[in-house]
Amino acid sequence: MIVYISGTYQISIHSYRPKEIKCYNCNASSQIIVEKKVSVYHLMYIPISPYKTKNIFTCTSCNNEFEPKNLKPENKTYYKNFKSKKWIPIWLFSGVIIILFGIGYFAVNQIKKNEEKLSKLTNGDQTQIIQYETDNGNYTTLRTIKITSDFVWLNYNEYEIEKYDFIYQIGGEGNYSTDTVKVDIKIIKELFKQGKVKKIYPIK
Ligand SMILES: [Zn+2]
Incomplete structure (x- = not known):
């Protein structure tokens, strides 16, 4: 019997510490780690497709963790500049790619x-x-x-x-x-x- 396990998981695709950044909570500078996380649908743990990305800011000085979107407007604008611009890696689209290949293969076969x-x-x-x-x-x-x-x-x-x-x-x-x-x-x-x-x- 085959059991199909499907659901979602989160993958961190980028993590860095910008030097020019300050924590709005404790005012410490250069203590914030930015992490870009992608939520992915999976089937048998094979990533099918991403559906959400998040930039999470963690201050190592006061342990404050936040997303810029939850901040007051003035802080929001400030942290926006520090967000990761890294692209989602292609392998997180594996399922979509496999499906597209499958459709292509089927179409070619049908023509043949x-x-x-x-x-x-x-x-x-x-x-x-x-x-x-x-x-x-x-x-x-x-x-x-x-x-x-x-x-x-x-x-x-x-x-x-x-x-x-x-x-x-x-x-x-x-x-x-x-x-x-x-x-x-x-x-x-x-x-x-x-x-x-x-x-x-x-x-x-
Ligand atoms: Zn802090």
């Missing part, structure tokens, strides 16, 4: 699959059956007679079926139109592009 199907169709002049999804979400077939680079000659199946699993029920010879229609190959290519072609196979 469609190209394979199309090349199956245009290689050779055997009579082929194309199973595809119609615009109204039903399924039907085409029977190709002849294919060139510009046109397809085909017979339409006069029946459609709601469930793809039962498509063989409408596959009978007698279901195809008797007249052969000449169609622009672009129409067939469009079916592929929309991912509507389910399967192609030659008739023996």
